[in-house]
Amino acid sequence: FMQERLRECGLRACMQKRCCTVHEAMLAASEFGHGRPLVVKPCHFSGSDSVTKCDSAEAVADAAAGILSGRNDAVLIQEFLHGAEYIIDCVSLDGQHLVSGIWAVQRPALGGEFVRDRKHTVHFSSEEGSIQRTICEYVLQCLTALGLQNGASHSKVIYNEAHGPCLVKACPWIHSSVAPAVFAACAGREHAQAFLLVDALTEGGMYLSWKLEAIGMGSPAYELANYSIILELQKSDFEGDRVQRAQEGLDSQGYVVLMGPDPSVVEQEAAMIRESERAEKMYACSTSTSSKTPTPPACSDDEGTWGKCGLFLPLPCDPTP
Numbered sequence: 001f002m003q004e005r006l007r008e009c010g011l012r013a014c015m016q017k018r019c020c021t022v023h024e025a026m027l028a029a030s031e032f033g034h035g036r037p038l039v040v041k042p043c044h045f046s047g048s049d050s051v052t053k054c055d056s057a058e059a060v061a062d063a064a065a066g067i068l069s070g071r072n073d074a075v076l077i078q079e080f081l082h083g084a085e086y087i088i089d090c091v092s093l094d095g096q097h098l099v100s101g102i103w104a105v106q107r108p109a110l111g112g113e114f115v116r117d118r119k120h121t122v123h124f125s126s127e128e129g130s131i132q133r134t135i136c137e138y139v140l141q142c143l144t145a146l147g148l149q150n151g152a153s154h155s156k157v158i159y160n161e162a163h164g165p166c167l168v169k170a171c172p173w174i175h176s177s178v179a180p181a182v183f184a185a186c187a188g189r190e191h192a193q194a195f196l197l198v199d200a201l202t203e204g205g206m207y208l209s210w211k212l213e214a215i216g217m218g219s220p221a222y223e224l225a226n227y228s229i230i231l232e233l234q235k236s237d238f239e240g241d242r243v244q245r246a247q248e249g250l251d252s253q254g255y256v257v258l259m260g261p262d263p264s265v266v267e268q269e270a271a272m273i274r275e276s277e278r279a280e281k282m283y284a285c286s287t288s289t290s291s292k293t294p295t296p297p298a299c300s301d302d303e304g305t306w307g308k309c310g311l312f313l314p315l316p317c318d319p320t321p
Contacts (some may be wrong), residue, residue, distance in 0.1 A: 002146055002170060009145040011138070012166050016078040018043065025064035028077040029057040037080035040064055042072040053080055081168070083160030087119065088139045089175045089183070091196040093205040095149050096212055097140045099124070099221045100193040101175070101183045102132060105156075118270070119179075120229045121186050124220045131159060136221075138165040148172055152197045178230065182257055186226040227263040229270050231256045234277055 006013035017028040025040070032038055040063035041051040050070075052063040064075045089101035102122040125132040139155045152174040159165045174180060174193055184192035190207065199207045215221055233253045256273060258266045276282045 002142075002167070006142060006145055006167060009141075011141055011145060012164060014079050014081055014166055014168070016076050018074050019064065019077055020068075020074045022061050022064045022068065025075060025077055026057050026061050029054075029060040032077070032079060039076075039078045039080050040067065041076050041078070042067050042070075043074045043076055044072060081158035081160075081166055083158045083163075083166075085168075086122070086135055086157050086159060086165075087175065088136060088155045088157060089179075089193045090139065090143060090153050090155070091193055091200055091208060092143060092148055092150055092153065093200045093208050093212075095144065097143050097148075098196065098208055098212055098215070099136045099140075100191065100196055101179075101187070101222065102136070103179070117234070118229055118231045121183065121224055121227055123224055124222050126218075126220060135159055135165045139167070139170075142167050142170060146170055150200065152193055154193075178255070178257060182228050182230060182259070185259060186224045186228050187222040188225070191222040226259050226261055227266050228257065228259040229266055231258060231270050231273060233273075233282070 001016070001018070003013040003016055015032065017031070019025040019028055029038055034057070035055075038054050038060055039051060040054055040060055050067055052059075054060045054063055060077065064077075067075045085105040085107060087101075087103040087105055088099060089103075090097050091100050092098070102124065103119045104122050105119045106117045122132065127133060135157055139157060142155065143153060148170070151172060153170055153172050154175040155170040156168040157165045158168060174197060180192055180194040184194065189195050196208050196211070199205060211221070232255050258269050260266045273282070
């Protein structure tokens with residue numbers, strides 16, 4: 001497990017124990033200490049799928065039983081880490097790691113489950129003692145300890161002032177969903193994870209190497225021209241069928257990307273969307289009983305807005321086979 005490897009290398013890691021039965025899970029909960037919040041998760045999982053916060057040994061047993069009744073033959077019992085959650089996007093070349101993006105994540109626990117809420121872009125800072133520098137230095141050490149040499153990765157970290165950063169998990173692949181495209185629109189395509197990964201894989205990392213050299217001379221890893229929020233739509237009541245709160249992309253009701261140069265304006269718009277959800281004015285339910293296939297809505301990029309931001313490369317006029 002990556003947490004054990006981090007401990008071997010002298011890096012902060014969360015306490016955890018692998019359990020194959022419900023009884024073992026309850027014993028592990030007792031070892032961690034009664035009344036201490038714990039996290040129960042499958043050994044093999046995606047995102048927050050089946051990840052549950054538990055405040056008692058009974059809750060641990062219930063969560064473990066649910067996981068073991070499926071396709072998993074073991075569960076992980078981990079300490080619950082208190083603090084702010086961040087995602088650090090990186091691209092690596094021959095063991096050198098470049099931070100290509102930082103996201104702050106809000107994932108409130110509701111009913112013991114970690115639901116998707118929102119994440120927003122974070123400005124890079126190399127100032128001594130800044131949270132960004134502290135987290136990034138720790139993540140780069142983690143990637144080295146875990147043996148990641150080449151390619152893209154995104155790492156989830158919990159940070160608090162008392163104990164500093166702690167890795168939740170490091171994923172050796174590009175940040176999923178629309179995040180790379182959004183960051184390209186905020187920082188410029190040549191500073192985004194997808195562009196840097198292609199550079200490393202096809203150009204021998206010429207641009208990435210130049211970036212690393214520039215950072216070594218004091219340049220920032222990236223600069224944001226825009227601030228962006230990726231807001232997961234949340235709706236518990238829906239006329240007709242019941243729509244549950246989204247946990248992962250497969251059951252997500254969609255997301256809204258908000259972007260602009262003024263963070264306060266973007267935050268106001270996000271607050272307006274959340275208020276519409278609370279007031280049950282987010283969706284319009286059709287009462288039509290016609291079986292005729294409705295006309296699809298216009299594409300959100302009909303005017304080429306995202307293309308103008310450099311998110312997509314134009315297709316060649318005569319593509320070669």
